[in-house]
Every structure is written in structure tokens, then in C-alpha cells.
Amino acid sequence: MRRLIYVLFTLACAGSVKAQEYGRNLGSVSVTYNGQSGKTFKYTDNQVELSVPKESMSEITVTAKNVSSSPIYFNWSESYFIINEETVQINNNTNESAVAFGQAVKEANSVSSNTKIAPSTKSDLRIGIKKGMFWDYQDANKYFKDNGKPREDKLVLVFDQDGTKLEKTIPILVYTGKIIKQLKK
Structure with a gap:
């Protein structure tokens, strides 16, 4: 019995390692950042350190840390997504739950002011888009086909x-x- 449990555990671990090759599973799609196959993303240069601690089909949290000696400002109005070969303006989702519960008011066409990030500090940028969902299963399959x-x-x-x-x-x-199965052939 112990041997059977060990074999099943080994197979489960091997399967989870293979799944990491295709990034984080978000339900109908999986995503990888910057071609990194694991479940983490990190980018660093002499000004900013970026990581993606969590995401869903409708929101990505990017942690931006200022590693320089002067303040930096995240510019919401000039940042954007390219999704399925289309430029899409991003939204600041930081106050979305407060708006949804009537605890805050947000103008329909309001643009978030820049987020200041002081030296040696970080800020979580909760990014969404007006359409709601970033990725569509059918669009991804069609593009691959x-x-x-x-x-x-x-x-x-x-x-x-x-x-x-x-x-x-x-x-x-x-x-x-479907794409992962085709790539494994």
C-alpha cells in the first residue's frame, strides 16, 4: 500500500512540474511572463523591480519597487495592454471593490493620477481593463490555429x-x- 501511495505521489509531482512549463493556470487559459516557465515573474533593472505575485482572468497585480535614488511615478494613463494584437487601455482596479459596494464614487471616464513610488519602497498596481476579461479561450485557440x-x-x-x-x-x-496538447506532440 505504501508503495502504491509513493508511486501516485511521484506521478502527481511529475505532472505538476510539467504544468509549470506553461505558467500559471487561470482556469481556461495559462499564462507565462517574459518566457519564464515557472510560476513566478521577476524583472529588475537599475530603476525598478517588477514582479507579478497574483493574477486572474480580470486583474493582474504588479508589484513595482523603486530601486533608484529618486521617486518614480507609475503613469496609469499612458500604460496599456496589447491583447490579441489590439491596444487596450488599462484601469486602476485598486478601489474597484469600494466602488462596487458604494463606499467610494468613481467617475465613468476618470483617469487615475500617477502613483508615486518613493526610493526603496514598493507599490502594488492592480491592473484591469474596461472589457473585464484579459484572455478568451477561443481567441487563444484561433490564434494558435x-x-x-x-x-x-x-x-x-x-x-x-x-x-x-x-x-x-x-x-x-x-x-x-488544447494548445498545450498540440505543443507536446
Whole structure:
């Protein structure tokens, strides 16, 4: 009996390692960031350190840490997503639950002001889009069928520092179960 449990445990672990090759499973799709196959994403340069601690089909949280010696500002109005070869404006989802419960009011066409990130501090940027969902299972499968490769979306984050715009791009590969099966052949 112990041997059977050990074999089943080993098979389960091997299956979970394979699943990590295709990133984080969000239900109908899986995503990887910047071609990194594990379940974490981290990008660092001499100004900012970016990571994605969590996401869903309708929201991505990007933790932005200022690693420079002067303040940086995240520019909500100039940052955007490229989803399925279409440019999509991002939203600041930080106060969405307060708005939903009537605890805050948000203008329909309001633009979030820049988020200041002081030196050696970090800020969680809760990013959404007006449409609600980032990825569509059928669109991802159609793109793969037409192009023979997974779709690569991009999250483009624009920061301002000392009057200079800093553009950071996070490539996002989108997979479905159907795409993963085709890639394993």
C-alpha cells in the first residue's frame, strides 16, 4: 500500500512540474511572463523591480519597487495592454471593490493620477481593463490555429522619473489545454 501511495505521489509531482512549463493556470487559459516557465515573474533593472505575485482572468497585480535614488511615478494613463494584437487601455482596479459596494464614487471616464513610488519602497498596481476579461479561450485557440504558435500579449508599463519616461514591457504568452496538447506532440 505504501508503495502504491509513493508511486501516485511521484506521478502527481511529475505532472505538476510539467504544468509549470506553461505558467500559471487561470482556469481556461495559462499564462507565462517574459518566457519564464515557472510560476513566478521577476524583472529588475537599475530603476525598478517588477514582479507579478497574483493574477486572474480580470486583474493582474504588479508589484513595482523603486530601486533608484529618486521617486518614480507609475503613469496609469499612458500604460496599456496589447491583447490579441489590439491596444487596450488599462484601469486602476485598486478601489474597484469600494466602488462596487458604494463606499467610494468613481467617475465613468476618470483617469487615475500617477502613483508615486518613493526610493526603496514598493507599490502594488492592480491592473484591469474596461472589457473585464484579459484572455478568451477561443481567441487563444484561433490564434494558435492560424499562426502555429501561442499568442504573445504584452503589458506595457510607463513610469516617469526626473522628467524621463521609462517604458517596461512584460511579454505574456497565452496557452489553453488544447494548445498545450498540440505543443507536446
